[in-house]
Amino acid sequence: MKKKILLRISKKFKSKNLKIFQEKLLIWSNNFPTSTFLNSNNYNTNVGEYECICASEIFTSLPFTKEDSTLKLDKYLDQVNDWVFGYISYDLKNEIESLNSINDQNFNIPNLYFFQPKKIWIVYDTYIEALYLDSNQIDSDWLDINKLDLNSKPDNHFIPKLKQTLNKEQYLNKIKILKKHIFRGDIYEANYCFEWINKNARIDPLYVYRNLNKISQSPMSVYFKSENLYLICSSPERFIKKINNKLISQPIKGTSRRGYNNVSDLAFSKNLKLDPKERSENIMIVDLVRNDMSKFSKPGSVKVKELCEVYSFKQVHQMISTIESLIYDKTKISEIINGTFPMGSMTGAPKVKAMKIIDKLEVSKRGLYSGAVGFIDPNKNFDFNVVIRSIIYDSQSKYLSFHVGSAITSKSVPLKEYNECLLKGEAMILALS
Numbered sequence: 001m002k003k004k005i006l007l008r009i010s011k012k013f014k015s016k017n018l019k020i021f022q023e024k025l026l027i028w029s030n031n032f033p034t035s036t037f038l039n040s041n042n043y044n045t046n047v048g049e050y051e052c053i054c055a056s057e058i059f060t061s062l063p064f065t066k067e068d069s070t071l072k073l074d075k076y077l078d079q080v081n082d083w084v085f086g087y088i089s090y091d092l093k094n095e096i097e098s099l100n101s102i103n104d105q106n107f108n109i110p111n112l113y114f115f116q117p118k119k120i121w122i123v124y125d126t127y128i129e130a131l132y133l134d135s136n137q138i139d140s141d142w143l144d145i146n147k148l149d150l151n152s153k154p155d156n157h158f159i160p161k162l163k164q165t166l167n168k169e170q171y172l173n174k175i176k177i178l179k180k181h182i183f184r185g186d187i188y189e190a191n192y193c194f195e196w197i198n199k200n201a202r203i204d205p206l207y208v209y210r211n212l213n214k215i216s217q218s219p220m221s222v223y224f225k226s227e228n229l230y231l232i233c234s235s236p237e238r239f240i241k242k243i244n245n246k247l248i249s250q251p252i253k254g255t256s257r258r259g260y261n262n263v264s265d266l267a268f269s270k271n272l273k274l275d276p277k278e279r280s281e282n283i284m285i286v287d288l289v290r291n292d293m294s295k296f297s298k299p300g301s302v303k304v305k306e307l308c309e310v311y312s313f314k315q316v317h318q319m320i321s322t323i324e325s326l327i328y329d330k331t332k333i334s335e336i337i338n339g340t341f342p343m344g345s346m347t348g349a350p351k352v353k354a355m356k357i358i359d360k361l362e363v364s365k366r367g368l369y370s371g372a373v374g375f376i377d378p379n380k381n382f383d384f385n386v387v388i389r390s391i392i393y394d395s396q397s398k399y400l401s402f403h404v405g406s407a408i409t410s411k412s413v414p415l416k417e418y419n420e421c422l423l424k425g426e427a428m429i430l431a432l433s
Contacts, residue, residue, distance in 0.1 A: 008082070008120070009135035013128045013142060021128065022052045023210075024148040025121055026223060028141075030206045032056040034115055034226045036085040038375065038383075043219035043313075049243075049383075051124060053375060055085040055117035059133060062086070064110045069095055070334035073112060077333065083131070083377050086114030087224065087231070088384070090370040093342050097352050104364045106197075106399050107392060109229065114376070121145075154207035159433045160198035160400055165363050168418060174361050175414040181357055182410050189284050190348035190358050192417075193366065193405030196425060201400035203432065205230040205393055212391070212431035217314045220385030222373045228396040231368055234427060236313050237320075237386040239343045239372045240336070244381065247293060247325045247336070251285045251345040252386075253407055254278035254319025257423055258312070269317050273310045277411040278319055282308050284409075286321045288344035288351060295339040297325035315427055333380065343386055346370040348407070368392050369403040391428050402428045 015021040022039070029035040035056040042051060062076045062084075069092060077084065092111040093099055119141065120131040130138045166174065171194060178190055209223040209232045216234035224231040238250040256272040259265030272278055286304060294302050306322040327336070348354030369392065374384035391402045404421040406412075 008131040008133060009138065011130045011132075011135070011138050013130070015128055018051065018123055018128070020150065021145070022123055023150050024145050025052070025054050025123070026210070027148050027150070027152070027206065028145045029054050029056045030223075030225065032225075034058050034061075035224075036117075036373070036375070037223040038085075038373075039213065039221040039223075040219050041213070041217040041221055043217070050122055052122070054121040055083065055115075055119070055375070057118040059116045059118045061115035062113060064113075066111050067095065069111045070337050073114065073337075074332050074334045076114065077376060077380065080116045081378055082116050083120055083375060084114040084116050085375045086112065087368060087373045087387070088112045088337065088341060088371045089368055090342055090346070090366040092337075092371070093355055096338050096341060097355070099352075099355060099359070101359050101365055103359065103362060105367065106364060106401060107229065107367045107394060109367060113226065115226075154204040156202060157204035157207050158202045160201040160203060162196045162198055162429065162432075165195040165197060171418055171421075172414045175408055175412065175417055177361060178357070178408045179410065179412065179414075182408070187354045187357060188349045189281060189407055189409050190354045191346050191370075191405050191407050192358055193362060193369070193403045194421070195364055195401055195403050196428075198400045200398045201393065202398065203393060203400065205232055205395070208232050208391060208431050212427060215315065215427045215430055216389065218389065222385060222387075222390075224373055228394055230393045230395065231373065231387065231390060232393065232431070233373065233385070233387055233390040235385045235388050235390065236311070236316075236318055237345065237388060239374075239384040239386045240340055241383040242327075242336070242381050244379075245326050245329065247297065247327055249289050249293065249323045249340070249343075250320055251282070251289055251323075251343065252318050252320050253282040253285050253345055254308070254310075255406070255420055255424065256317040258315060258317065265312075269310050269312065272317050272319055273308065277409065279308050280411065281407045281409055282319050282321055284349050285344045285407075286323060288349045289323050289340070292340045292344065292351075293323060293325045296331055296335045297327050301326035316423070333376065333382070341372070342370060343372070345407075346386060346388075346405075366403060369401075389424060389427060391432070
């Protein structure tokens with residue numbers, strides 16, 4: 001297939017209020033059948049480059065795939081030689097590791113999907129850049145975006161009644177089974193999840209995302225739509241980022257609620273930092289990520305830059321570690337995805353055995369949940385989140401879902417794990433209502 005060389009037209013703009021512009025950009029992007037809105041919420045993670053990236057209107061896209069998906073992505077990237085945006089489904093694991101899942105699948109999606117947009121807007125610290133394939137539309141779109149009203153009312157939004165796929169007793173029994181596997185030595189840790197659903201939901205996805213983003217303000221936040229599929233995501237976690245020859249992964253393991261005042265908040269943060277169970281969870285996943293990255297990185301280059309650091313977000317404290325490595329110039333994205341996906345924070349250790357066990361104990365396929373959403377630029381640099389703290393909605397089937405989960409180790413207390421799952425679900429429930 002002949003390689004297409006496309007030159008994007010760049011034009012820079014200034015705005016008196018970048019935050020208001022971002023809100024209007026989000027509303028504008030929702031008018032397209034397919035769009036991606038990646039929002040850092042001005043959170044300083046030390047490795048961020050953009051405040052916000054918005055991509056709209058398909059020029060080309062990767063066809064529906066469930067076989068050889070990462071190799072097809074390599075070929076697609078070489079063909080378009082341009083920015084692409086999209087997602088990796090958790091079920092890509094079945095290709096990478098030759099696994100098989102028999103659980104219910106509630107969303108008919110490919111194992112990965114990417115599209116090349118006609119229109120890209122990037123918001124930096126002090127200015128805005130438009131990257132278009134058709135320069136004639138830039139100025140008119142700029143005017144249209146700035147004319148938008150931020151006070152629009154939700155469109156036919158009905159608060160959905162949510163049902164758990166596991167009740168409390170069923171969940172506690174599943175955790176007891178998992179712990180038996182751990183005590184037998186089958187695994188050291190597993191991330192176990194369950195789902196909240198509504199099979200006949202009628203929501204306004206944009207309204208819900210704006211609610212969720214106000215509640216959580218997470219650095220890897222996403223509003224993604226592809227025809228009737230919507231992802232409403234407030235993830236705080238970075239899966240993997242590539243800047244030239246450097247790779248960065250920032251797994252999260254360890255969660256605590258925020259305090260009611262400065263004194264209690266500091267106490268929650270300190271307790272999380274020192275909690276031996278939370279630290280052991282985090283360190284096990286750090287070891288897994290180091291091992292994954294060493295498969296294709298330069299020998300001796302895999303380094304732990306931060307270990308068990310506590311970061312504070314609007315609703316929760318999180319324990320995050322940062323692992324970096326250097327890769328060779330000719331390393332394909334397929335090698336990186338196949339070597340690191342699914343992310344260890346969403347599976348457990350050892351990874352393959354943990355995935356087999358949780359597949360048997362969970363009652364539905366995760367799909368987009370536990371997957372990743374992000375972008376790849378023309379230089380093959382990329383940035384992907386971990387799809388957690390997220391609502392997934394199909395406006396055609398009316399199926400709405402969000403998962404919650406936690407890491408289970410030998411030290412886990414089942415009731416505490418259940419309460420942690422409820423804490424993680426609070427933001428989604430509030431956003432929907």
